[in-house]
Amino acid sequence: MKYLDEFQDPALARRLLDDIHATVTRPWAMMEVCGGQTHSIIRHGLDQLLPDGIELIHGPGCPVCVTPLEVIDKALEIAARPEVIFCSFGDMLRVPGSDGDLFRVKSAGGDVRVVYSPLDALTLARDNPDREVVFFGIGFETTAPPNAMTVHQARKLGIDNFSLLVSHVRVPPAIEAIMTAPVCRVQAFLAAGHVCTVMGTGEYPPLAERFGVPIVVTGFEPLDILEGIRRAVHQLEEGRHEVENAYPRAVAADGNPVAIRMLEDVFEVVDRSWRGIGMIPQSGWRLSERYREYDAEERFRVADIRTQESSVCRSGEVLQGLIKPHECAAFGTQCTPRNPLGATMVSSEGACAAYFLYRRLQPPPAREASTVG
Known part of the structure; x- marks a missing residue:
């Protein structure tokens, strides 16, 4: 199968791992930004194949996980x-708000529907002119262009019973926030390939x-992830700090210019709150003035809803890479996929869900002193 089996070849993986082992002379800590990368790492046990001195820190790149609690409550x-x-x-639908989730709203009679594209929601609005149709637009730069296009189409077609509840966030400001945090151990980043497919590499x-x-x-x-680690290790060992594209089959330096122009037209950059992390300046989007009439927060007057995070859930520390999921006392006991305290246990890209699914339920036993170096 083209572009799948080729990138799961055990022999090629062994060659990449041999290169990493031969190159490393001291401990290094690097962060994979994307939750999809985290799941691949844990599923395939890549972190357990690396030299003892290489630590992979799981970053905040799960769009469901970083959607703020107050936005869930607005939804x-x-x-x-x-x-x-x-x-x-x-x-x-299962991401917990302060009191319940969208499944509970649906069971109580709310008309909550799963769609596969924001354009499906626009079609519903066209076919139900007597109802208000709202699409929950979340995610990183990857999902923002289709949501922007849908709002653009709604305006072009004169469909005024459609609106967008926006919770879009941007990766580069999150990297800056991580690096300027009081406690930061990250020495290199594996950047999210799908984000760069849209935005290119110019911000890095x-x-x-x-x-x-x-x-x-x-x-x-x-193999994508191991090649990214290999390149990062070589840079670290050589004292370099450059941007490299290890995903050229999908990422061009200038990204997708058409999608970028659509984002610039429909959205404007604003400060945005991240669940479990807090406010990150210039880290999100909202609808621009030209499209503000399609903003569900303003249409339904819910902009002033404020909430407080659970004192038990430590998902914010997981998202910042400060702890691993199984270091949270609630992990696997009070917090499970059936009864989640935070979004990192719900999302298919959440680090806590990955650790639970692939049975990383306890911290690994302490290893003997590293032989690296």
């Missing part, structure tokens, strides 16, 4: 209204230079 408030058809991708060289960290754009299959 619940809007979805419960009788005039609303509330549309979302399926992975948002200033970050690599400012913080002295290698940034390697990486895909999601085992």
Whole structure:
């Protein structure tokens, strides 16, 4: 199968691992930004094949996980209204708000529907002119262009009973926030390939230079990730901090210019709150003034909803790479996929869900002193 089996070849994986083992002379800590990469790492046990001195820190690149609690509560408030058809991708329906989730709203009579594209929601709005149709638009730069296009189409077609509840976030400001945090152990980044497919690599060289960290754009299959680690290790060992594209089959330096122009037209950059992390300046989007009438927060007057995170759930520390999921006392006991305390246990890209699914339920036994170096 083209572009799948080729990137899971055990013999090629062994060659990459041999190169990594032969290159490493001291401990290094690097962060994979994307939750899809985290799941691939844990599923294939890549972290257990690396030299003892290489630590992979799981980053905040799960769009469901970083959607703020207050935005979930706004979604619940809007979805419960009788005039609303509330549309979302399926992975948002079990994300806990302050009191319940979208499944609970649906079971109580709310018209909550799973769709496979924001354009499905726009079609519902066209076919139900007497109802308000809201699409829950979350995610990173990867999912923002189709949501922007849908709002653009709604305006072009004069469909005024459609609106978008926006919770889009941007990766480069998150990297800056991680590197400027009081506690930061990250020495290199594996950047999210799908984000760079849209945005290109132009935002990363200033970050690599400012913080002295290698940034390697990486895909999601085992060989993609091992090649990204290999390149990052070589840079670290050689004292370099450059941006490298290890995902050229999908990523061009300038990204997707058409998608970027659509984002610039429909959205404007704003400060955005990340669940479990807090406010990161210039890290998100909202609808621009030209499209503000399609903003569900304003249409339904829910902008002032404020919430407080659970004192038990430590998902914020997981998202910042400060702890591993099984270091949280609630992991696997009070917090499970059936009864999640935080979004990192719900999402298909959440680090806690990956650790639970692939049975990383306890911290590994302490290893003897590293033989690296």
